[in-house]
Amino acid sequence: MSLDQIDEHQASVLYELVQCIKNESRVSEVDCPEDTEIVTKLAEHLNLAKITVVEYASVSDEKLDNPSAVSETFDSGKEWSEPVIHRELLQDNSVVIIKAFPKKDIVLSDFEREILEIFCTNLYIVKSRIRLTTKLVRAVFYDHQLGIYSFAYGEKMISQVLQTSESSKYAVAFFNLFRFSNVNELLGRHRADEAMRAYAREFQKLFTEPEILWRVGGDNFGALFRKEHLDSFLELIQGKSIRYGRGTGEKLLISATAGIYLITENTDNRSQVIDSAMAAMASAKYDRHVRYVVFDEGLGKELEHTRRIESGFDKTVRNHEYYARYQPKVSLDGNRLIGAEALCRWKHGDKEIQPFEFIPMLEKSIRICQLDFYMLDHVCSDIAGWIKEGIEPVKVSVNFSRKHLNDEHFVERIISVLDKHSVPHELISVEFTETSSEEDYQKLKKVIFELKDNNIEAVVDDFGIGYSSLSLIAQVPFKELKIDKFFVDKITDEKSNNTIMIRNIINMAHDMNMMCIAEGVESIEQIEVLKRYGCLNVQGYYFDKPLEKEEFRTRLLSPVYDTKK
Structure with a gap:
């Protein structure tokens, strides 16, 4: 059967598929057509038992059957027969293979195979867009030197958490590695970066999404984490013996100076969170000479006083006060x-x-x-x-x-x-x-x-x-x-x-x-x-x-x- 000889039901299925293809322009990491009801409908209509997407970083990895990612888009739980395979070679030499497994003993008609080909092409487009989105996220929100998120992504995640009903369960911290310039001089830039990267991983071990660690720049970092992890966070701030270097077993004690802001139910302003945590860090580093300071009401009044002094500075200068x-x-x-x-x-x-x-x-x-x-x-x-x-x-x-x-x-x-x-x-x-x-x-x-x-x-x-x-x-x-x-x-x-x-x-x-x-x-x-x-x-x-x-x-x-x- 050709596509110009389809019946009303088949036309309805094709219409839904076209709508799915049109909607793929709204693809994001958390909301894409492969997770929508239309995928399930089409899979059921085509008598599919399972759909998998296999990604290879390169053609060489494909030959060695060494996938970088395998995901199941649909799984009915039923037995299946040999899959229909749709393969796409991307410009970066990576490969995406979509496997559609018909239910056992089902033989697909020519029409169903054409529909399935369109369906697989759509899934490929979706996957390509997700890959592109991921690359863009990494380019904009990633610090490639250390392999962690950047400050811009930290700001984004603070905003997202503040919009949830559980925001008061979180804290935000900024911290500066203690005298890390000495480490740079002692070890050299490359090995110092290895030590810094190893220290960052210790924080990442504490966190699960949406908790994250980000780099502000240089030896300055920030973190968004649940308050239940505060004690473990502070243990790392006060000092951790870090093993760095590949296979050398070398160790280095790294500590930091931190400022922490505990989000409350009334906190709704990202700038307030960031400014408060940074003010606490400055107080720890320059005023109190301690390892960490938790932002409190007294520091809040001091911060407000500082803002008034700063905001009136230009006028004070103009008036020669x-x-x-x-x-x-x-x-x-x-x-x-x-x-x-x-x-x-x-x-x-x-x-x-x-x-x-x-x-x-x-x-x-x-x-x-x-x-x-x-x-x-x-x-x-x-x-x-x-x-x-x-x-x-x-x-x-x-x-x-x-x-x-x-x-x-x-x-x-x-x-x-x-x-x-x-x-x-x-x-x-x-x-x-x-x-x-x-x-x-x-x-x-x-x-x-x-x-x-x-x-x-x-x-x-x-x-x-x-x-x-x-x-x-x-x-x-x-x-x-x-x-x-x-x-x-x-x-x-x-x-x-x-x-x-x-x-x-x-x-x-x-x-x-x-x-x-x-x-x-x-x-x-x-x-x-x-x-x-x-x-x-x-x-x-x-x-x-x-x-x-x-x-x-x-x-x-x-x-x-x-x-x-």
Whole structure:
């Protein structure tokens, strides 16, 4: 029988098949025609017992009968006879074979074979579209370096979970591998990636769909998982001995710093989930120095405060509400003004807002970088003004966040500001706090040498409370070392370990031809001890509070302090 001789029932079956073919344009990974009722109807009409789809990655694999996937599209549970086989060779040299098994002892008519051929062709189209969709998903949502999902897919899955009735059973985390830059240096990029991949697999072992792990970038990751897996997740965060390398048996302890957000029944905003988890991670890493922080109400209020500070930043800058106060640096040899540190202050209307109320918040975003250069510009403008008046200026140190270390043009930008105001380079020094990681340490070394090449001095602030202090000053050409107030406060107990350490830091600075300056000096007793130990440069309330521009101008005109001091 040919297709132009079909009866009404057969025409109905063909119509349904045509509709199935038309609908295949809506194929997705979770909703495709091979799973619809029409497939079952057609299979039953054609007296099929079973339909299987076999996929081979290549023709060679087909010859070796080494399939990459085998799926049963339909199975009646009845016995079958030899199949009708439909084979398609794809452009990428992969092969799809559709096998339609008639029920035992059934002989298909020519018409049924033609229908079956159309049916198999449709299934092939469906499979091809699914393969294409899968490839697109992998291209868009996959991190090919580690073989896990990307951040974009993580965002997608968070949105999907939030739309379900069980969303409150889930948590979202972001985490950063602890000092993994050291691992890169120790093992090399390729072997470090192997270790990172092995660590990622440990998380994947915990998860079942829709729980997933994704890579944000570099050594930063995210995860969506059920709360029942939280304890196991945290065990991995706190450290896991990872076996990496093919057949080498080498092991490496890897840990991370994480921020976690526990989704509640009222959570319906993906951005809120992501921002909260990231804020918790930042708090763990930079504020509390712990392995993990779970987002809570207190952190929520802090995040909201941070958002208000950030959202109003541009307006605050336009209104010139940020300004510089100058903390004098004084030589105890003659009580003479020898320099100053520019400190950022914020005056909003009649209210003076304390630095701790806005600096830490801006430190969590790139806004701090904008503020640092805003301050440098104002300091240079002030110095240029004093020079124009014929007032002899002193060197002013300006504070810069470690975030600038990721800016390849950081030093160029500093020079540009100085040259714009025609300020001699030797009148500005750049003040950094000690770095908190090996990666920052290496970047800092590079920046300091660039500054030195351009006649700009660098100051190491808060000496003794950061990363690898002795290594830092041994390898980096700092001209000034500042002893943190934490140590100065305890210096009057001359038998304490604290004071012994201060004495040796001062001697070391002298031997390395570095100027040593003590911060936070407030009493004559501290002055006397510092003099005895040979630290003759100080800053603090004993001599002066941080001065506004005009007050500091007056001090420049009268640079020697009263001898009674």
